[in-house]
Every structure is written in C-alpha cells, then in structure tokens.
Amino acid sequence: MGQFGIGQPLRRKEDPRLLQGRGQYTDDMNVEGQFWGAFLRSPHAHADILSVDLEAARAAPGVKAVYTSADLDADGVPDMPCEVELADLAGAPMWKPMRPILARNRVRFVGECVALVVAQTQAQAREAAELIEINWSPRPSVADAQEALKPGAPLLWPELGQNVPVHWQNKPSTEADAAMAGAAWRVDVNIVNNRLVPAPMEPKAALASWDEQEGKLTLWAPTQGGRKIQANLAKRYLRIAQDKMRVISLDVGGGFGMRGQTYPEYVALVWAAKQIGGAVKWRADRTETFFSDYHGRDQVNEAQMGLDEYGRIVALKIHTLVNLGAYMAENGPRMPIEGGGRIIPCCYHVPHFYFSVKPVFTNTVSTDTYRGAGRPEANFLMERLMDAAAEATGLTRDEVRRRNFITEFPYKTPMGYVIDSGDFARGMDDAMRMAEWDTFEERRAEAYSRGYLRGIGVAAFIEAAGGRAPTEDMRVRAELDGSVTIFSGSHSHGQGHDTVFSQLVNEFLGVEPASVRLVQGDTDVTPRGSIGTFGSRSSMMGGAGIKMSCEKLVAKGVKVAAHLMQSEPDAVTFSQGVFRAGASEMSFTQVAQAAWDATRIPEGMTPGLDEGHNFQREAENFPNGCHVCEVEIDPETGIAEIVRYVAVDDCGAVLNPLIVHGQVYGGVAQGLGQAMIENALYDAEGQFVSATYMDYGMPRAHRMPFIEVGFNTVACRTNPLGVKGAGEAGACGAPPAFIGALVDALRDYGVTHMDMPATPEKIWRAIYGAQFDTQESDGIYAEVT
Amino acid sequence: MTTKVTLTVNGQERSAEVEPRTLLVELLRDQLGLTGTHVGCDTTQCGCCVIHVNDKAVKSCTMLAVQAQGSNILTIEGLAAPDGTLHPMQEAFREHHGLQCGFCTPGMVMMGVDIARRLPGADEKTVREQLEGNLCRCTGYQGIVEAILSVANPGAVKEHHHA
Numbered sequence A: 001m002g003q004f005g006i007g008q009p010l011r012r013k014e015d016p017r018l019l020q021g022r023g024q025y026t027d028d029m030n031v032e033g034q035f036w037g038a039f040l041r042s043p044h045a046h047a048d049i050l051s052v053d054l055e056a057a058r059a060a061p062g063v064k065a066v067y068t069s070a071d072l073d074a075d076g077v078p079d080m081p082c083e084v085e086l087a088d089l090a091g092a093p094m095w096k097p098m099r100p101i102l103a104r105n106r107v108r109f110v111g112e113c114v115a116l117v118v119a120q121t122q123a124q125a126r127e128a129a130e131l132i133e134i135n136w137s138p139r140p141s142v143a144d145a146q147e148a149l150k151p152g153a154p155l156l157w158p159e160l161g162q163n164v165p166v167h168w169q170n171k172p173s174t175e176a177d178a179a180m181a182g183a184a185w186r187v188d189v190n191i192v193n194n195r196l197v198p199a200p201m202e203p204k205a206a207l208a209s210w211d212e213q214e215g216k217l218t219l220w221a222p223t224q225g226g227r228k229i230q231a232n233l234a235k236r237y238l239r240i241a242q243d244k245m246r247v248i249s250l251d252v253g254g255g256f257g258m259r260g261q262t263y264p265e266y267v268a269l270v271w272a273a274k275q276i277g278g279a280v281k282w283r284a285d286r287t288e289t290f291f292s293d294y295h296g297r298d299q300v301n302e303a304q305m306g307l308d309e310y311g312r313i314v315a316l317k318i319h320t321l322v323n324l325g326a327y328m329a330e331n332g333p334r335m336p337i338e339g340g341g342r343i344i345p346c347c348y349h350v351p352h353f354y355f356s357v358k359p360v361f362t363n364t365v366s367t368d369t370y371r372g373a374g375r376p377e378a379n380f381l382m383e384r385l386m387d388a389a390a391e392a393t394g395l396t397r398d399e400v401r402r403r404n405f406i407t408e409f410p411y412k413t414p415m416g417y418v419i420d421s422g423d424f425a426r427g428m429d430d431a432m433r434m435a436e437w438d439t440f441e442e443r444r445a446e447a448y449s450r451g452y453l454r455g456i457g458v459a460a461f462i463e464a465a466g467g468r469a470p471t472e473d474m475r476v477r478a479e480l481d482g483s484v485t486i487f488s489g490s491h492s493h494g495q496g497h498d499t500v501f502s503q504l505v506n507e508f509l510g511v512e513p514a515s516v517r518l519v520q521g522d523t524d525v526t527p528r529g530s531i532g533t534f535g536s537r538s539s540m541m542g543g544a545g546i547k548m549s550c551e552k553l554v555a556k557g558v559k560v561a562a563h564l565m566q567s568e569p570d571a572v573t574f575s576q577g578v579f580r581a582g583a584s585e586m587s588f589t590q591v592a593q594a595a596w597d598a599t600r601i602p603e604g605m606t607p608g609l610d611e612g613h614n615f616q617r618e619a620e621n622f623p624n625g626c627h628v629c630e631v632e633i634d635p636e637t638g639i640a641e642i643v644r645y646v647a648v649d650d651c652g653a654v655l656n657p658l659i660v661h662g663q664v665y666g667g668v669a670q671g672l673g674q675a676m677i678e679n680a681l682y683d684a685e686g687q688f689v690s691a692t693y694m695d696y697g698m699p700r701a702h703r704m705p706f707i708e709v710g711f712n713t714v715a716c717r718t719n720p721l722g723v724k725g726a727g728e729a730g731a732c733g734a735p736p737a738f739i740g741a742l743v744d745a746l747r748d749y750g751v752t753h754m755d756m757p758a759t760p761e762k763i764w765r766a767i768y769g770a771q772f773d774t775q776e777s778d779g780i781y782a783e784v785t
Numbered sequence B: 001m002t003t004k005v006t007l008t009v010n011g012q013e014r015s016a017e018v019e020p021r022t023l024l025v026e027l028l029r030d031q032l033g034l035t036g037t038h039v040g041c042d043t044t045q046c047g048c049c050v051i052h053v054n055d056k057a058v059k060s061c062t063m064l065a066v067q068a069q070g071s072n073i074l075t076i077e078g079l080a081a082p083d084g085t086l087h088p089m090q091e092a093f094r095e096h097h098g099l100q101c102g103f104c105t106p107g108m109v110m111m112g113v114d115i116a117r118r119l120p121g122a123d124e125k126t127v128r129e130q131l132e133g134n135l136c137r138c139t140g141y142q143g144i145v146e147a148i149l150s151v152a153n154p155g156a157v158k159e160h161h162h163a
C-alpha cells in the first residue's frame, strides 16, 4: 500500500466542502417558479373517509391544485406493492395488500397521506391543507403486534379475516422438538425488540420538476442511489420511458436503509409536477418525517434452546412476530426471514433449528429496512439465549459461547447460506482482553464500595453484507487533463465513498486521490446498471467494480503504451502507476492522455481509457465481531453509565481504518440508542406519541461512551478485495453487550432480562421494585412514556 | 406586511424584507441563499441550525429574523479565512473524522467554536454535556468530541487509533 492506497487512514476528500456549508442537500435545491406541496395526513389510526370537501382549500389564496386518490385513480396511477414473496409450508402464498398513494376511502395509520395541496408558497399550501374538510368515521384500532393476534382484535384487512398474512416456517418442528426433548438443559427467552425511528438528521424533502421542452421529469430527493426509484416512478407509476425520469440525490443527510424506498410522497409529487407542468417542492418537518419514513425492528421473539451436558446446543426453536404496520412496505416481511435469516442462528452451530415467523398487520406506519435490517434482532436474541445458557449450565459466558462457535469454514447455515470465513473465538478473546475482563470483579467491588452497581457484558455477532441485488455497475474514465472520474452506481450518504474509491483508484492506477473525481447520485450520468447503497454493499460491490474497471483500463493502456514505446504489448508491464518496456517508461497519466489522441494509438482502437464493469458477486460476505460493555449504575437514579466500551470487528480487508471505525462508532451509537432510550411508541388509540426529538429518545453525546476499537481481520474469500461490510456491525453488537452488562449488574436483584429500551426508570424499578408492592413492582415490564 | 431587516452576515451588510413570522434560519437559507445552515427539527432540539449571533452560538430556528436587526451574524460559510484556509475547528473535524453525512456538521462546528472559546481546557465530559443540544445520527459523537477537545484542550484527546 502506498501513501494513499488501500489501508491508509486518508482524511476525507468530501470534508472541506461539507465543512464549509457547501453540501447540496435536497432542500438546498430550488427551481425558478416552483410551487410548494403540502400533504394532508390522517389524524386517525383507523377510520373510514365518508366524504371529502375540497372547495375551501381550492379557493384558498395561492392554491394551484388539490389532489386526492380520485385524481390519481382517474389517471390510472397504480397502488404500491410489496416486493416480497413468501409461502407457508403447504405452499400457500402470502396474502398481500396494496397501498394507495393517497388514501382511498379508509386510513389505516396516523400520518397516512390523504391529499396533496399545491400552492405558491409553503405556508399557503399548509394553510390550505387545513381547510380540507373530511367527514371521518373512526374505527377501532390496534398498534401492538401481540394485541393484533388476539381474538376480536380490529382487523386491518377484513377480507383476509385475520391480521397475519402468512405463517412462514423453515420446516416442521418435529426434529427440533425431538432433539429438545433429549436436551440436558433448556433455556427460554422472551423478548420484545423495540420499534425504532431511523431518524436521519436530514428531514424528508423532495423537489419534482417537469421540463416541457424535453418532456422529462426530475426528482431531487434524499435517496440511497436513485436508479430503482427512477425505474419505479417511470415504468410503474407514470408510464413514461425510464430516461424521461431523472432522480438526483447529491448529498444526503443519512440513510440507514430506509431512504432507499419509493415513498408515496415521491410518486404524488412527480405526478403533480407533470399535471401542473411545473415544479413542486416539498419539505417535511420532523414530525412528518417521523410519521412517514418507515420504522425499524418491532419484533417479538420467543425462543427455546436445548443444550447437552457439555453445554453444546442441540436444538433451537424461535417464534417471531414482526409488526408490519398497516401496509406491507417494499421489503417489510423480509426483515426476519431474509434480513436476519441469512445469519440466524448467528455465530453458533445449531444441529436442529426450527424458525417460525408471523408478520402482523397493525395500525402503524410500515416497518422496513433499518441499519442491520433483521440482523440486530437475530443477534440480540441469540446473545440473550447464550447468557441464559451460561446461567443455566454454570459455564462462564465466554465459555458457553466458545463451545458453540462455528469454527470450520466455509460453513453452511441451517437456512442454507454459506459463511466463508471468520475467527469468532479470537475476536472474543481480543475484546475481553482489551476490556480487561479478567480484573472486572475488582472493579465491581470497588464500585460497590462507593454505592454503585457494576456489570459487564459480552456479545459476539455476525452480519451479512453485500446483498441483496447481486450486481453493481461502475465506470472509470481517465480524462484528458490527467484526472480520473469514477461514475459510481453505489451511493454515499455519509460513508465516504469519494475518499475510499479514490484510494482504490490510487492503488490500481497510481493516480493521486486529489486528481480523482466521484460522480454519483444522478441517474442521467451514473451507470445504467447501478443499484445503490444498502446492506453495507459499497466496499464489496462498488469496490470490486472499480478494481475490475481499472484492470480493463490498464489492459488497454498496455496496448497504447506498447504502441507509444515501440514495443510489444507482451513486453509492457504496469505497476505503481508506471508502464515499462525495457528501459522506457510512461506514467499512467501520460498514457491515458495520449490515448485520447487518435493519431497516437494503434490503428482501429477507440480513443480514450474509459471502461465500465458490472460486478456480479459470488456470495455475500459475513462481517462479525465481539463487543464488551461495562456499565456502572447509580441505584439512586437508575442511570447506567457506560464506563467502558470495546468493539473488535472482522470486516475483512480494511480499505480505510478511519472510515471503518467511523462506521463502527455510528452503528454502536444507534445500537446503544435502541438499548438505552429509543422507542417509537403508539398509544392505545394508535396515536404516535414519540414523533418529535423531544419525545423520541435520540442518543446524545453525554450518554454515549468513548469506544475503543480493534480489528480481528480475516479476509473474505469470495470477493476480489477481501472486504466485508462495516456499516451494520455496531448496531448488531451494542444492544446485547449493553443489556448483558445491565443484567450482570442487577443479578442480585433477581433480574435475568430487561427489555429495551432499558431506561433509568426501568432500572430504578428493577432495583427498588421489590420494596414497593403492587403496580410499581412489575414496572420493569411497564411501557416507558 | 413585511419589515426590512439589516444585519451583517459573514462580514457583509445584508438587508431583506421579512414577515413578522420569518425565522432567522429562513432568512439565511431562503432569502440570502446561505444553505450551509441546516434545519433538522422544529422543536429546538437538533442544533443543525446553530450560527453565531454577536459572537454567541444561537439556534437560528429559534430566533425571528426581525430580532436579528442590526446584529452581527457568522454562519458556517463565513468561518474559513477569505483565502479558503479552514478554521482550526473545521480542520479538527476533518482530522478526527467528525462528520459523515455532513448534515449536522455546520451546527456542530459552530457549536464547537463556541465551546472552545467559552471553555478552554474543557474535559471530555464537559464537551459531551455542552453538546446536549446538538444531535448527530451518524458518528456516535466520537470524532466530534475528539475534534472539539483537540482545539479546546489538546492534551485531553485520547490516543489515536487510526495512525
């Protein structure tokens, strides 16, 4: 590796621009003469729309148009589908509803779009939306997945006759039951995995613009790479040629998995822009963003694990409920089955595995992909089971894990995925050593002498990265001025692609990162086969695409260099940016510049070094790691302070440690947020009561620890760069590490598990609950408000 | 009904016609075209909008444009030297990887400058507490805290693991 190449902690190229306020986020964009859009949203969790009166709104000052589902229906705009196909064991397919872009006759969650007002100013649009008169007939509602299963629960889709669209199972439970019956120990864990709001700092926004002359629509929106949204908007909703729809996302203020979807607001806005023949801008406030961005997690898991007399797992049975929300989002039911299913049962060898999943409809906004998308839930469940197994068998927490780690690779999981590599025991050893696990009891005693409770937790986890779509399209062009341009299919919304991809170009072509330019986030110029960024796929999919493109550039460059140096291509070598033939040499830049001159290249050759590659992956990669968390609880307040946090990660070959660690820090903070304070809460009436930053517990700097990081690198065997993803690891490791530490600290109070978020109130009640009778004493399971 | 406000923004006198309800951040972004200052919420929680008003950090979403009449405003666009040299706090954010998506960054940097100026020698705990009103969803705050410490109290920066 050179000064700027693979493995160097190069400082980010994008920073000077972003640090000076020169970012180009969606709300920074404006089109001359633009109108403003405002959505009227449902105030009810469940209600019939008996009548709609738009007259007052249409007559309000500045109003250009008011649209409802009737207008979309009249133009034949279809409803939104879920893309997931599932079946039960008998082969009966999952029942799937469609979601109208604007609600038709009935609303099913608070915040569902009902009408779109287009006016001259934002204030006028919002004021007019309030003048729309709707005659509602409220219906009973249900927001909680367990409640929705009870007999007599309100039905979201009466035509289905229940709230469960499929009962998916990996196989009948017979074998697991038999193995379980013979187990020496059985442990049970029941978990509520709390619903989260992804909450990127950039609120949702969009600007849709119709260009009459070109007959073309442009949408600026905070996406994770717009190609799929472009295709959806053009082909499905507007029925125009794909190239007549352009999607632009230059800078995006965070994605975390839930900004890759085609949201109904985008459809309504581009359609409206075309109707009025102009531009419509929309800026959601924070509450509207919380209402309408898809949420994450929201599972209920009941699991039983059987172990033999040596503490080895013999069987595992998991029953999962996943709260889908009112509709099925693009990927909704995929979360536990494919999201988590790719790795479940995580780092451990399980001979007999039974897995049952019931997706459940409720009167809430849809759930979909959020940082980890099913893997944090799976890892949390497994790690709680392993701690329970340690408790039951009397083995230490690390020993019971060690006895069950997968150690031989490639390893085929019970769900049929193949993990290529890893060294889980070494990762755990490293993390425990860095965290000084051995001397923890001394620290516990010292804290106790001061009146504080200390606990330590360990969590091993595995992740799957580089999925779902198996291809990515990248293009690299050497420019006439000596610079290199990367046309990227994958997309940065904070991950630092400009920096890392430039390092790769430096590694493969010898061009300095400062002379490399990244073009991304504009469907007019990014490669046709581009997919985007999600599931920690950019290092593997984008990175490999760049490597392959660069190899093609060099192969062509060799021919040009041979021609220029009057040699045979076979006699030309290329290394560290220099072509050599005998005693002559030319830099990559010299050859690349010459290659544009038709008089200086071999006859018949197309000028220029400009090559693309559509990388097809062989397999996903499996990042993994081990986190150790140490907490100190003040029993007077219930506040658990994280006094030590160690994260050891195997993310394969490290392209830039600065950026990998940044991903880990951010993921850990989101995982700790889930474990400590975040909770997307709907009340009994289905009102979403945590819809602002005042009510939703965002992790803040003073509750977050200083994180010590280490690498336990095992290069991935199934991709050209040897990389594994890094984006979701933190969110997988942090929840079980923190809850494990908490339970360890509270062991003397009879606590064996605490559901997330483990707020100070819950912790305080766990300590003092025993001294109070009646209601307070079961407060540990009470809902946090 | 609009009112004319005149203020100094990044060293230049600017004036604009604003409505009584226009927020200072709206004046900056929508009327003066200074889109570096961001809006992340509507409840004064996130700090994406922090600027300096008369040398003090202020959430520009929580002040009316008319209240800024005659004041001296510094936004993220005016922090670097005229020749483009980054302010030491901007440089520190880059060095310590204090930003990812960049959306919270302008507010964080302006807050960081304010913290370092008010509390030289602040320790890590103090810096973290001072950031109570600034949210970041990407970084886990680690690089941000390191960056601010490196300016306010260089000796307090923990050993660097990135080389």
Ligand code: FES
Binding pocket: B038, B039, B040, B041, B042, B043, B044, B045, B046, B047, B048, B049, B050, B059, B060, B061, B062
């Ligand atoms: S925009 Fe959130 S505090 Fe000002």
Ligand code: FES
Binding pocket: A201, A253, A254, A494, B098, B099, B100, B101, B102, B103, B104, B105, B135, B136, B137, B138, B139
């Ligand atoms: S860098 Fe993305 S919100 Fe802070």
